[in-house]
Amino acid sequence: MDFPTWMAAVQARTEAALERYLPPATAAPARLHAAMRYATLGGGKRVRPLLCHAAGALFDTPPADFDAPACAVELIHAYSLVHDDLPCMDDDVLRRGKPTCHVEYDEATALLVGDALQTLAFQVLAEHGGTAAMIALLAQASGSRGMAGGQAIDLAAVGKTLSVEELEFMHIHKTGALIRAAVLLGAHVGGADDKALIDLGHFAGRVGLLFQVVDDILDAEAPTATLGKTAGKDAAQNKPTYVSLLGLADAKRKAADLRGEAKAALAYFGERALRLQQLTDYIVDRRF
Amino acid sequence: MDFPTWMAAVQARTEAALERYLPPATAAPARLHAAMRYATLGGGKRVRPLLCHAAGALFDTPPADFDAPACAVELIHAYSLVHDDLPCMDDDVLRRGKPTCHVEYDEATALLVGDALQTLAFQVLAEHGGTAAMIALLAQASGSRGMAGGQAIDLAAVGKTLSVEELEFMHIHKTGALIRAAVLLGAHVGGADDKALIDLGHFAGRVGLLFQVVDDILDAEAPTATLGKTAGKDAAQNKPTYVSLLGLADAKRKAADLRGEAKAALAYFGERALRLQQLTDYIVDRRF
Numbered sequence: 001m002d003f004p005t006w007m008a009a010v011q012a013r014t015e016a017a018l019e020r021y022l023p024p025a026t027a028a029p030a031r032l033h034a035a036m037r038y039a040t041l042g043g044g045k046r047v048r049p050l051l052c053h054a055a056g057a058l059f060d061t062p063p064a065d066f067d068a069p070a071c072a073v074e075l076i077h078a079y080s081l082v083h084d085d086l087p088c089m090d091d092d093v094l095r096r097g098k099p100t101c102h103v104e105y106d107e108a109t110a111l112l113v114g115d116a117l118q119t120l121a122f123q124v125l126a127e128h129g130g131t132a133a134m135i136a137l138l139a140q141a142s143g144s145r146g147m148a149g150g151q152a153i154d155l156a157a158v159g160k161t162l163s164v165e166e167l168e169f170m171h172i173h174k175t176g177a178l179i180r181a182a183v184l185l186g187a188h189v190g191g192a193d194d195k196a197l198i199d200l201g202h203f204a205g206r207v208g209l210l211f212q213v214v215d216d217i218l219d220a221e222a223p224t225a226t227l228g229k230t231a232g233k234d235a236a237q238n239k240p241t242y243v244s245l246l247g248l249a250d251a252k253r254k255a256a257d258l259r260g261e262a263k264a265a266l267a268y269f270g271e272r273a274l275r276l277q278q279l280t281d282y283i284v285d286r287r288f
Numbered sequence: 289m290d291f292p293t294w295m296a297a298v299q300a301r302t303e304a305a306l307e308r309y310l311p312p313a314t315a316a317p318a319r320l321h322a323a324m325r326y327a328t329l330g331g332g333k334r335v336r337p338l339l340c341h342a343a344g345a346l347f348d349t350p351p352a353d354f355d356a357p358a359c360a361v362e363l364i365h366a367y368s369l370v371h372d373d374l375p376c377m378d379d380d381v382l383r384r385g386k387p388t389c390h391v392e393y394d395e396a397t398a399l400l401v402g403d404a405l406q407t408l409a410f411q412v413l414a415e416h417g418g419t420a421a422m423i424a425l426l427a428q429a430s431g432s433r434g435m436a437g438g439q440a441i442d443l444a445a446v447g448k449t450l451s452v453e454e455l456e457f458m459h460i461h462k463t464g465a466l467i468r469a470a471v472l473l474g475a476h477v478g479g480a481d482d483k484a485l486i487d488l489g490h491f492a493g494r495v496g497l498l499f500q501v502v503d504d505i506l507d508a509e510a511p512t513a514t515l516g517k518t519a520g521k522d523a524a525q526n527k528p529t530y531v532s533l534l535g536l537a538d539a540k541r542k543a544a545d546l547r548g549e550a551k552a553a554l555a556y557f558g559e560r561a562l563r564l565q566q567l568t569d570y571i572v573d574r575r576f
Contacts, residue, residue, distance in 0.1 A: 023432055032432050032440035083403060086376075088395035107376035111399070112440050115371060116432035118403065122410045123427035126420045135423055139411030144311055144320050144404035152320035152400050 003278040007050060010063070014049040014074065015041065017067040021075075021124045035105045035113045036120075040078045043096035047211070047283065048073040051179060052186040054275035055200060059190030068128035069138075069185035072121045076142050076178060079117035082110050084151065118142070134188050141181035150174025154239070162240040168209065175215075176208030183207070199268050203276065206262035211283055213255045216241035218286075220248060259284050291566040295338060298351075302337040302362065303329065305355040309363075309412045323393045323401045324408075328366045331384035335499070335571065336361040339467060340474040342563035343488060347478030356416030357426075357473035360409040364430050364466060367405035370398050372439065406430070422476050429469035438462025442527070450528040456497065463503075464496030471495070487556050491564065494550035499571055501543045504529035508536060547572050 001009070018040055025034040049070035056066040085092040085100040086107060093103050102110035121142075125135055140146055150173025157170060183204040187197055220243040242251040262280050266273040289297070306328055313322040337358035344354040373380040373388040374395060381391050390398035409430075413423055428434055438461025445458060471492040475485055508531040530539040550568050554561040 027433070029432070029437050029440040029444070031444065032437060036432060079403075083399055086399065088374075088399060108443050109440070111371055111374065111376060112432075112436050112443075114403070115367075115406065116436040118406055119427050119431035119436065123424055123431060126424035126427060130420055132414045132418055132420060132423070135420070136411055136414035139407050139414060143407035143411060144317070144324060144400075145315070148400050148404040148407065149317050149320060152317040152397070155396050155400075156317065156319065 003275075003282070006275065006278075007282070010050050010053045010070075011046045013063065013067060014046050014070055017071050018074065021068075021071055021120065031105070032109060032112055032116065035101060035109050036116055038098075038104060039082045039101045039110075039113050040075065040117065043098065044074075044078075045286070046070075046074060048077055048179060048182040050279055051182040051204075051207070051276075054279045055183045055186030056190050057275040058187070058196070058269055058272045059192070061190045065129070065189050066186055068124050068130060069134065069189055070182070072125040072130070072138060073178060073182040073185065075117050075121035075124065076138065076147070079114040079121070080147060080151070080178075082117065083114040086110060089151075089155075129189075131188075134185055137184060137188070138181050141177040146173055146177035146181075147175075150177065158239055160240070162245070164242075164245055167240050167242065167245060171209060171212040172205070175212050176205060179208040179211060180204035195268065199265055203262050203265035206258050206265060207280060207283065210255060210258040210262060210280070213242045213251055213258065214284055214286070216243045217248065217251050217255065219243075255284055291563075291570070294563060294566075295570070298338050298341045298358075299334050301351065301355060302334050302358055305359045306362065309356075309359055309408065319393070320397060320400055320404065323389060323397050324404055326386075326392060327370050327389045327398075327401050328363065328405065331386065332362075332366075333574070334358075334362060336365055336467060336470040338567055339470040339492075339495070339564075342567045343471045343474030344478050345563040346475070346484070346557055346560045347480070349478045353417070353477050354474055356412050356418060357422065357477055358470070360413040360418070360426060361466060361470045361473065363405050363409035363412065364426065364435070367402040367409070368435060368439070368466075370405065371402040374398060377439075377443075417477075419476075422473055425472060425476070426469050429465040434461055434465035434469075435463075438465065446527055448528070450533070452530075452533055455528050455530065455533060459497060459500040460493070463500050464493060467496040467499060468492040483556065487553055491550055491553035494546050494553060495568060495571065498543060498546040498550060498568070501530045501539055501546060502572055502574070504531045505536065505539050505543065507531075543572055 022037050022040060023033045025037055027033055052070040052073060053063060053066050056063070081095060082101045084090050085095055086102055092100055094100065098104070101113055121138065122135060125138060142148065144152070150170055153170040154174055180201065183200050184197065187200050192200065219241065242254060246254060259280055263277055266276055310325050310328060311321045313325055315321055340358040340361060341351060341354050344351070369383060370389045372378050373383055374390055380388055382388065386392070389401055409426065410423060413426060430436065432440070438458055441458040442462055450458070468489065471488050472485065475488050480488065507529065530542060534542060547568055551565055554564055
């Protein structure tokens with residue numbers, strides 16, 4: 001199976017699984033459930049589920065076993081987007097080419113949508129084979145010492161001058177922690193040994209930063225229509241980015257370095273790491 | 289041990305456990321962690337932890353085994369209060385006698401505090417002996433078909449005329465689901481058999497409604513200083529309550545009926561249900 005076919009297959013099975021896990025829009029409270037589905041289905045590249053399945057492809061485990069952890073991570077990601085877009089946070093009106101959840105519904109509903117999507121993430125994992133250790137891993141990655149903490153650091157950084165090290169500390173929490181969880185949950189389900197978990201941890205750390213550097217480059221370069229969200233927003237809000245700190249050329253060089261380091265971390269797995277390697281390339285090359 | 293002594297001991301051990309589980313205010317991001325502690329520690333009657341420990345007292349299990357599930361439920365409760373108080377929800381400025389989290393800090397921080405407290409609830413349970421089944425139970429009680437769903441039904445009900453049945457449907461979700469989870473998590477940790485779980489489910493259903501009826505009576509009767517939150521708010525916002533639908537006298541009669549039904553559901557346990565009986569009385573008699 002070539003990479004685009006594999007990727008489309010994972011995206012399709014992730015969409016189908018999310019569709020199953022989300023409550024139907026007909027179930028009460030119907031408006032909340034419709035809004036949860038609006039915020040989750042039919043959009044996004046599903047990078048975190050792809051990473052979970054790609055890590056899973058290292059092992060002889062059927063793809064269906066990775067649907068629950070992949071969706072759990074994606075539900076955490078979806079909740080974070082809904083809350084990040086709220087007026088008291090980034091106050092954004094466009095997401096994945098559609099009005100943001102609080103614009104399409106209302107602010108109170110969007111707050112509850114984010115809350116309930118987070119809960120659903122843990123429910124899906126707990127109800128479909130997730131162990132307490134896997135649930136703890138997802139919680140650590142999502143909470144105040146992971147993604148939510150990164151968001152707090154981000155808030156505090158608006159209008160400030162950060163060093164590259166401080167920017168990196170923020171991103172390791174804000175996006176890196178959940179990307180790491182996606183990879184490690186796939187590895188856990190596949191039955192990875194300690195050596196594999198350590199190497200995949202290194203890989204995921206590099207890929208997490210890579211993802212953010214590329215995001216910053218896209219935000220600086222791409223028109224809004226291509227991006228599916230408001231472009232140039234970080235610069236307009238005076239948020240520090242890799243591009244604002246390093247300049248575009250050095251940000252691209254940093255992306256190239258991180259791609260190399262990520263792939264080097266996969267050496268132990270040899271040929272079995274094909275999907276993880278291809279996905280690393282996809283993350284870098286998706287737009288430039 | 290008399291009931292006040294037992295209650296004080298459970299409240300003290302819950303406070304100590306929450307203190308341990310919450311990240312220190314010195315850990316980065318310090319402002320977020322300080323706000324999480326502000327919103328959780330040093331306040332509240334800890335009714336849900338009391339219910340969890342009281343259910344646990346049916347079994348020969350040391351109290352320490354119930355600290356994690358009790359705190360997990362309390363963390364879900366604390367997150368829901370922080371989010372409910374936000375301007376886009378109830379827009380409240382006073383909670384447990386202190387400024388609400390978004391007043392003391394800011395709206396964005398309060399949003400993240402609620403998000404991170406929810407995550408911490410699942411983390412605490414997963415890291416301290418909680419099984420996948422227990423985590424699923426807590427998630428079901430907290431999510432769109434439980435507490436968050438009840439909140440959505442509540443939002444939709446503002447300014448509408450509800451029947452008592454519709455009001456009850458809302459409360460079964462909004463407060464009842466989490467109270468039920470508190471009782472059943474205690475029972476699960478204690479190793480309850482199927483008969484015990486069914487009876488405790490009935491008990492918890494009655495206590496959940498009882499709790500809300502009493503809350504409505506307190507909101508209608510008590511001055512703000514005694515209540516620790518803004519009194520008379522439900523009536524002012526034209527929210528339906530048991531008092532507005534039934535009148536004060538019938539609401540009090542309903543509380544008396546529910547107390548009787550709750551205690552009747554404990555018959556199977558005999559003397560062992562002492563703490564649950566005492567707690568039921570406490571819930572009714574705490575203020576009138």
